Every structure is written in C-alpha cells, then in structure tokens.
Amino acid sequence: MTHEYVVETDALTKRYGRKLALDHLDLRIPRGRIHAIVGANGAGKSTLFRILLGFLPPTAGSARILGRDSQRLTPEDRGRIGFVNEEHTLPGWMRVNAVADMHRRQYPRWNEDAFRDVLGHYHVLPEQKIGQLSRGERAGFNLALALAQGPELLVLDEPTLGLDVVAKRAFLESLMYSNATDDCTVIYCSHQMEEIERVADNLVILERGRLMHMSAPDEFCARVTHWVADIPFKGPDPRSVPGLLQLQRLDGLHHYLVLDQDEDFAEFLRASGARSVQSMPVSLDRAVNGFLAKNHASPDAQRAHA
Amino acid sequence: MARTQALMLQIATGDSRPISKQIVDAVRMKIATAELSPGDQLPSVRGLAQQLTVNPNTVAKAYAELTAEGWLESRQGLGLYVATPRQRLSDAERSRRLDEAIARFLHDVIALDFPPDEVQARLHREFLALAPRKSA
Numbered sequence: 066m067t068h069e070y071v072v073e074t075d076a077l078t079k080r081y082g083r084k085l086a087l088d089h090l091d092l093r094i095p096r097g098r099i100h101a102i103v104g105a106n107g108a109g110k111s112t113l114f115r116i117l118l119g120f121l122p123p124t125a126g127s128a129r130i131l132g133r134d135s136q137r138l139t140p141e142d143r144g145r146i147g148f149v150n151e152e153h154t155l156p157g158w159m160r161v162n163a164v165a166d167m168h169r170r171q172y173p174r175w176n177e178d179a180f181r182d183v184l185g186h187y188h189v190l191p192e193q194k195i196g197q198l199s200r201g202e203r204a205g206f207n208l209a210l211a212l213a214q215g216p217e218l219l220v221l222d223e224p225t226l227g228l229d230v231v232a233k234r235a236f237l238e239s240l241m242y243s244n245a246t247d248d249c250t251v252i253y254c255s256h257q258m259e260e261i262e263r264v265a266d267n268l269v270i271l272e273r274g275r276l277m278h279m280s281a282p283d284e285f286c287a288r289v290t291h292w293v294a295d296i297p298f299k300g301p302d303p304r305s306v307p308g309l310l311q312l313q314r315l316d317g318l319h320h321y322l323v324l325d326q327d328e329d330f331a332e333f334l335r336a337s338g339a340r341s342v343q344s345m346p347v348s349l350d351r352a353v354n355g356f357l358a359k360n361h362a363s364p365d366a367q368r369a370h371a
Numbered sequence: 372m373a374r375t376q377a378l379m380l381q382i383a384t385g386d387s388r389p390i391s392k393q394i395v396d397a398v399r400m401k402i403a404t405a406e407l408s409p410g411d412q413l414p415s416v417r418g419l420a421q422q423l424t425v426n427p428n429t430v431a432k433a434y435a436e437l438t439a440e441g442w443l444e445s446r447q448g449l450g451l452y453v454a455t456p457r458q459r460l461s462d463a464e465r466s467r468r469l470d471e472a473i474a475r476f477l478h479d480v481i482a483l484d485f486p487p488d489e490v491q492a493r494l495h496r497e498f499l500a501l502a503p504r505k506s507a
Contacts, residue, residue, distance in 0.1 A: 099426060234424060242421055259384040263425045283389035346387035 070129075071096050071218045071250045072117060077126035079112050079274070086112040088274035089126065094252060094267075099240070101265035101282075102254040105357045109274040110254045114222055118148060131218055144172050147211030147249075151223040153203040157196030161189055161206065174215035179245030183209035186235035201232030208236060212245040219246070221253045225260065237264060258350035270353070272360060282349050289352035292321045292330060294339035301337040310355040322347070322355040375418070375450075376411040382423050390425050394433035402442055402453055404501060413443065413451045 072094040079087040087109045094100050104110050115121040117130045119138045128135040133142050155164060169175050187205035189198060198206065204224060211219060221240075225233045240246060240253075241264060255261055261268065261282060268285050270278040278285055289310065294300070300319045303312050307330065311322040319339075323330060331342045347355070380397040382390050401407040413419070416434060420427040434451055437443045444454040460468070480490055 098428065237424060238421070241424075241426055242417065262384045262390060263429075266426060266428050283391070286387070286389065348385045348387050349389075350385050 069096060070094060071131055072252065073129040074113075075127050077113075077116065077128050078124045079109070079116060079121070080124045085274050087116070087123070087126075090271075090274055090276060092269070092276050092279075094250075094269070096250050098266035099251040099253060099264055100267040100269060101261045102252065102269045102271060103256065103258075103261065103353055103357075104254075104271035107273075108271040110271060111222060112274075113271070114148075114150075114220055114254070118146065118220065119143075144174070144214065145217045147214050147216035147219040149204075149207050149211050149219070149221045149224050151226045153200070153207045155195045155203065155207065157194065159195055160191070161193050161195065161198075162191035164195065164206075165191075165210065168210050168214065172214040176213050176215050176245055179215070179243060180209050180213035182243055182245070183212055183239040186239060187232070201228045204228055204232065204236060205239075208239055212239065212243060212249075215245065216249055219249050219251045221251065223255055224253070225255065225257065233260075240264065258348075258353055262349050268353075270356065272357065277356070286347065286349045286352045288325050289347050289355060290323055290326060290330075290344050291347050291351070292323060292326075292334065292342065292344045294319045294321070294334040294337075294343075295341045296334070296337060296339045298338070301333075307333065310359045322351070324356065374412065375414055376407060376453075378407075378414050378419060378422070380423075382425065389429075390423075391429045391433040391436070394419075394423075394430065395436050398433070398437055399442060407453050409453050409455045411453045412449075413453070415450060 070093045072092060074090050074092045077087050077090040077092070078085065086107075090109070090113070092113075102110050102113075112121065116123050116128050117135050119135050122136060130138070131142065131145055133139075138146075165180070169177075184205060187202050189202050189206050195203065195206075208224065225236055228236060237260065240251065253264070265282055268278070268280060268282040269276070270285070295317075296319050300312075300314075303309060306312070306321060306323070308324040308326045309321060310324055311320075313320040321330075321334075331344070334342045378398070378401075380394070380401075382393045382397075384390070386393060388396070398407070398413075413434070414422065416427050416430045420430045423430075434443060438445060438451070440460075441454055441457060443451045445451050
C-alpha cells in the first residue's frame, strides 16, 4: 500500500497546439518531507498538477500519484490527496460552516483538531460567506480544509501568492508545525525563494516541461558560483565560457555566474587574459534566478533565433 | 532540571550560507564566547524551528552537525546540551583550518593597506576582549 514515491511520471508529455507544456518529463518525488517545485512561468508546473490530480489527460506518457494512475483516481484515492490552488477557489455563495460540514461528511479521516488549529490563525467566522473573506482568510480556510482531510499528500500551487506578511507566516507555520502534516508529504510550488529556503527539504527545478535539477536547496546553491574577473578589453567569447549562466560587465569588470565550476575556472579566466580573479558563493535566490534566466525568453534571444 | 537556555539568534534568507549553516555558526560563536556554557540546554528542534520560522529538518541538520563536532551532546530523552569542552579536532585538522582562516582574513585585509603591526595589535585586542568572559 505504501509506495516509495508519491509522484512518478514516465516520459509525461502534454502538448497545447504547437507548444509543449511537458516534454517527456521523468519525475520521481519520494514520500515524506516538503518538496518545492520552481520554474519560470510556463515551465509546466500547473499543467503537471492538473494531470496528477486527474483534471487533465496527458498527450503521452504516464503519471502516477500515491501509486495510482492519475487518470483513474477513485473518490477514495482523492480523499488521500489534499489540494490548495493559488486562487483558493471555493463556492463564494456558501457560508464557511456549510463548506466545512460538506468536507466533514466527505472525508472519513476528518481531523477536527487540525481544522481548528489551522483556522485559529485567521479571523474567519462560521456564518461568513466565502465571497466575503479576504484572500488571506480564504487561503487559511482552504489550507485548514485540506489539512483536516488528513491527506497523505498535500499539493499546493502557489499557496501564498498575494498574502500579506502575517497571513503568509501563519500559513507557513500551519504547514511546518501542525501535527496534521506529520505524516504528510507536501509538494509546493512557489516563486518565492525566501520562502523555499525556510520551508523546503527538496528543491525540484522544472524548465520548459523538463526536470532540470532535484536535490536539497543548499546542494543546488553550492553548484552555482559568482566570479569577478578584471579582463582588459574584450572577455572570452561567452559561448566558450564553461557552465555560463549569466554574464554582466559592470564598471569594466566581468561578472560570471557559472554552474558546476571549480578552481579550474580561475585558470580559464586567467588564460582569457584576466589580471585578477575572485569568486564567491551565492544565495539560493541568486542561484535559482541565474539558472532560470539562462533559458528565459527574451526579445533579443527570440530575434537571434528568428 | 536545567531550563532551556534562550537561543538569541537571527537567521537571514538570501544569504550565501544555507540556514542550517547559519545556525551552526551562531551556536559555535555563542559557545566560544561563553554566552552558552557547558550544561546549558538548547531549545528543542521544533521550538527553534518555530522561533526562526524554518523547517524543523533544517534545525535538526544543524544540531546533528554540532553534535558530530562535539559542541553539543544529547542526553537520552532529555534533549541537547552544550558539551563540556574537549579538543574536537585533530591537531592536523586544527592547523589546516587555522591556515585557511588566516588566508581568508589576509585576503580581506590586505587591500585595506594597514601596516601589519597595527593589524596584529588590533587582532590581539579583540582576543583579549573575548578572554575574560571565557574564563568567567
């Protein structure tokens, strides 16, 4: 019954017209802990979630969630998966207590303590209509519902987008310290590195529908270094720079953000005419941004390819 | 029973040091400056995680590293305590780390163009400022 991976995809592909949203994606997310998925807009995160939850069929390949084919989920399977989307879509005309009652009836493993525990962070009254709640209150209510359901897997699609600092903190605290999440695997997608640094055990980087990297966040961070070289005149041809993610020329100095380079990179720079070379580690935010920026669409790049 | 010692520390996201490393560095510094003394109890993993709003596994990782290096010791079922000081590293390793630290320090200060005597004198004064607290 217990599978080693909560998510397993094999050559998962989704095509929208001329565009590949998922491109033969092979992804295995182990059970337990908090996994953050990052990627530029259009990297395929939301498409992946929709397929995993059975809302959308793949064009090719397969996806399994909690060991089940995502296209053949039973209501019982769905009860084991909690989902919170960025819009926190709940019926606006219903009252809070009516929605909670519906969920209580729906899920046999309903955990009332967890529900109250999470909702206690927000000023949500039972008689309020969902439509009258603020975005943060809706997010909190949504998370409370998802956690109270006692899921084995919790999928969160940019859950803290647009929340104020207090609501965001309450949300993260519920996620990390609520007893309800003790036996729960969390898959979480976000653009906010500050949050990922605090929250994630595992970092998954998607780009153009493919898996680019998966490890603990600090291991990814250690792959990226920032070098500054004083190279008179023109530096080396960017295409010849090993592992280049980003190149900037600032005040006459060449700044290189590179991937997987060791001390040999200093030699490369010296051989390219550098008079002085310095290197430093970078923050997670810088590492991920540099990594994603490399292949990010830009008008210049498109013109070059045209 | 000893009460948990408050751990007054700050972490910053967006730093090039991972959060677990920041915790390790801060605890080591507090022990070295006698802000934490042998026998003091550290906050629980969950407690410190909540204090800093970070993942409990991050704190667990930092505590494991501090324990492996001999800064902390765990007492079965009671929690983690500051260990009685003992030499935690081999002589060769201590010497290697000192060389490394000196090299880093030199890189930083060489460009500042102070006379070596003055740098040494200032360094000496900083050491003296630490010393009385350590022997207290």
